[in-house]
Amino acid sequence: MKYILLSISFLLFISCNTETAKKVTNTSDYDEFLTVSNVDTSSKYFEIWNKKIKSDSSQLLSFGVVAGEYSRYFKNTGDIKFLKKAEKSLRKAVDVANIGKAGYLRALARNYISQHRFREALVLADSARYIGSGVEESQALLFDIHMELGNYEVAKKHLDSTENxxxxxxxxxxxxxxxxxxxxxxxxxxxxxxxxxxxxxxxxxxxxxxxxxxxxxxxxxxxxxxxxxxxxxxxxxxPTNAYAKKGIAWIVFSHEKEPQEALRILDAVTKNNKSPDYLLLQSEIAEYMGRDMESIEYMENYFKEIKTPSLSHMYTAYTIPLYLDVTEQYNKALFLAKQEVLNRPTPEAYSLLANTYLKMGENEIALSIIDEHIIDKTFEPAILFRAAEVYRAVGYTEKVNELKEELSGAFYELGPIMESKIVSL
Structure with missing residues (x-):
């Protein structure tokens, strides 16, 4: 299993952890990147092509170029409005394209993947494959979508068809x-x-x-x-890459246990990036520091950000645990968990549904979901931790201990707060 080589036993993990828990970061490596000015969301290149688009336009190349620039702006800023503008341009391109239509269908499907509209993306990818142009690209796209949908064996067939x-x-x-x-x-x-x-x-x-x-x-x-x-x-x-900065912040927080420095990095990131998940990480770090009010404030800002309908369903997997563990709004969690399973029937979605039933006292339902949809179907530590919680609730001590041993190798990945929860299983 995924972490067995890293966690044959708690003793082995502890010895490895002691050996590797050395400081690896240096502020001089990344400080200059934290002072980067605002991310550009326009350019002369973009404006030239954007001006070619009119309400009745059939400028196919313009739509493609403009959509690409909007997608880039979304990656740089996390602002959903750019992703929606890219979608609008790509939909128009699909409408007007005769030659190269399959390529625009694939581009629109990838836009939908970014929006977590996986089933709609699948329809587009199937249409692109039916057209026949760019068969390998369509097969690769179908692999990506089926992995997101939890259709793993179907995904494997598409992967095998593109072996190179x-x-x-x-x-x-x-x-x-x-x-x-x-x-x-x-x-x-x-x-x-x-x-x-x-x-x-x-x-x-x-x-x-x-x-x-x-x-x-x-x-x-x-x-x-x-x-x-x-x-x-x-x-x-x-220098503007927010994901890399978040990765460094996680190392500083989870490996080096320097939460104040991690928050400093993230504060710099969120000046230019609107992705709600950064707020949740800030909330987690503040909680670890014992700054409860600050943690709640970050969480409240998260809920404000995801009020936008186009954003709320993208962050369902983040929101459900908050309803379960923080606000204790179990009915809301159940509604979202059922939606998530319908939209994306993956082990992660089922683990959230199982934990919702667990919180509601429906232990047997939770257990049946874990046994049918989680065990031997994933090696993701966050999901296995939820399974262990269910097993603990129904008294399956041996299974809890097996998962606990495996999870002992995932302390870094799950973070300091989860480390104490794993130990107390």
């Missing part, structure tokens, strides 16, 4: 598949091959994507220094 060890796209997807299967060593090996291809290509976008993703995988494997170095590499290419 010299392809960057195939390498990153086979890495993702092995991560799902719990084989972290193989995952990293394929991601390193993909990263090498990105570096050889000199493609800045692929290099940034490779560095942030392999930094995540290195973190999961306990290779904290390697993780940190690749977040720094990301910022050297893209």
């Amino acid at each position: 060890l010299s392809s960057f796209g195939y390498l990153i997807r086979v890495a993702k598949w092995n991560d799902y299967k719990g084989d972290l060593d193989t995952t990293i090996r394929f991601m390193e091959k993909a990263m090498a291809k990105a570096e050889d290509s000199k493609n800045k976008g692929l290099r940034i994507w490779s560095y942030t993703n392999i930094a995540d995988y290195y973190g999961h494997a306990g290779r904290i220094k390697d993780s940190y170095n690749h977040y720094i590499k990301t910022l050297q290419l893209d």
Whole structure:
């Protein structure tokens, strides 16, 4: 299983943790990136193409270019309005395209993935595949969507149909598949091959994507220094990259136990990035510091941000635990958990539904969900922790101990607050 090699026993973990719990970050590495001015959300290049678009326009190339720029602005700012503007441009492109329609359908499907509209994305991807242009691109897209929907065996068939060890796209997807299967060593090996291809290509976008993703995988494997170095590499290419800064903040918080410095980093990030999940991380860090009122304030700001209908469903998996553990609004949690299972029937969604039933006192329902949809179907530690909570409630001590042993290797990934919860299982 995913973390067995890292956590054969609590004793082994503790010894490894003692050895690796050294300071790996240095403020001089990243301070200059925290003072980056506001992210640009326009350019001469963008304006030229945007002016070509009129209400009755059929300027196909203009729609594609403008949508790409809006998507870039969304990645840089986390502002949902740019993602919606990109959607509008791509929908128009799909409407007017005769040649190249499949490509625009795929682009719109990826926009929907970003909005967590997975079932709509699937319809578009199937339409693109039916048209026949760019078959491998459509198969790769279908793999991505089916992984998001929890249709893992269907996803594997699409992955196998695109097998090409010299392809960057195939390498990153086979890495993702092995991560799902719990084989972290193989995952990293394929991601390193993909990263090498990105570096050889000199493609800045692929290099940034490779560095942030392999930094995540290195973190999961306990290779904290390697993780940190690749977040720094990301910022050297893209000083505005909020995801890399968040990754460094997590290392500072979870590995080095310096919450004040982690908050300083995140405060700099949130000046230019509106992604609500940063607020929840700030809330978690403030809670760890014992600053309860500050933690609540960050949480309230999170709820304010996700009031927008286009945002609320994107953050359902974040909101449900707040209803369960903070506000104790179990009926609201149940409504959202059922919606999430319908929209995205993954082990994560089912774990949230199971924990909702657990909080409502429906232990047997929770247990049946865990046994049917979670165990042996995922190796994600947050999900396994929820399973352990259910097993503890029904008195399955042996199963709790098995999961507890496995989770002992995931303290860094889950964070200091969860560490104490795991120990007390």
